[in-house]
Amino acid sequence: MVKTVRVAEGFPMSEPKSLPQRMIVGLSGASGVIYGMRALEALRDLGVESHVVASKAAEMTLGYEMGLKAADIKARADHTYAFPDIGAPIASGSFQTLGMLIAPCSVRTMSEIATGVTSSLLTRAADVVLKERRRLVLMVRETPFHLGHLRTMTQLTEMGAIIMPPLPAFYAKPETLDDMVDQSVGRALDLFGLDWTPTRRWGEDLKEGKRPGAARKGKN
Ligand SMILES: Cc1cc2nc3c(=O)[nH]c(=O)nc-3n(C[C@H](O)[C@H](O)[C@H](O)COP(=O)(O)O)c2cc1C
Numbered sequence: 001m002v003k004t005v006r007v008a009e010g011f012p013m014s015e016p017k018s019l020p021q022r023m024i025v026g027l028s029g030a031s032g033v034i035y036g037m038r039a040l041e042a043l044r045d046l047g048v049e050s051h052v053v054a055s056k057a058a059e060m061t062l063g064y065e066m067g068l069k070a071a072d073i074k075a076r077a078d079h080t081y082a083f084p085d086i087g088a089p090i091a092s093g094s095f096q097t098l099g100m101l102i103a104p105c106s107v108r109t110m111s112e113i114a115t116g117v118t119s120s121l122l123t124r125a126a127d128v129v130l131k132e133r134r135r136l137v138l139m140v141r142e143t144p145f146h147l148g149h150l151r152t153m154t155q156l157t158e159m160g161a162i163i164m165p166p167l168p169a170f171y172a173k174p175e176t177l178d179d180m181v182d183q184s185v186g187r188a189l190d191l192f193g194l195d196w197t198p199t200r201r202w203g204e205d206l207k208e209g210k211r212p213g214a215a216r217k218g219k220n
Pocket of ligand 1: 027028029030031055056057058060061064105106107108109110141142143
């Protein structure tokens with residue numbers, strides 16, 4: 001018998017236009033906490049309300065990789081919640097959002113979401129997003145992967161999540177680390193239908209891929 005699975009493509013999402021312009025952002029303890037921090041700045045540029053939860057390990061990498069503290073997350077977010085606060089609005093499906101971006105997403109956080117054993121607000125919020133058939137994008141960061149990681153990613157894809165490791169797009173001709181980060185953040189936001197200006201687009205911004213008459217409109 002042929003096994004059928006439901007994958008993210010054609011996944012029955014709620015109509016984004018009918019939802020409030022609010023997004024949940026989760027920061028977990030994988031390397032690359034800068035992706036989450038930059039995503040918060042991008043959402044502010046775009047006028048999208050951010051609801052943020054960070055793990056204890058994310059606070060550790062924030063200090064180690066960026067020299068920042070939890071207060072710096074608060075300064076970039078519209079609402080922040082404590083990691084164990086499973087009574088927060090984002091723990092309920094009745095609180096409408098465009099979905100959730102986890103940037104970066106650790107193997108531990110990814111694995112918790114896949115099993116449904118959600119021991120914190122971070123993974124509970126992700127579980128809620130999945131059950132409500134909203135968009136869940138995981139910027140999973142680990143290398144190399146073992147078979148268990150790969151199977152977990154398959155399972156999450158079958159459940160409707162989008163696995164999006166933050167891999168650099170060299171065709172976008174990044175000149176700085178910030179350019180690389182912005183391109184990955186921009187491409188993640190694309191998955192929520194959000195067009196953030198720094199995102200460089202083949203056929204539009206990039207000379208080599210430029211098509212006649214393909215100018216970008218509506219810069220934010
Ligand atoms: C500097 C540093 C870098 C890390 N990088 C990664 C990583 O890239 N991927 C990963 O899955 N875990 C990484 N870890 C380990 C996680 O932080 C650890 O598994 C933690 O328990 C994750 O918890 P969380 O998912 O609740 O944030 C890193 C830890 C540190 C201190």
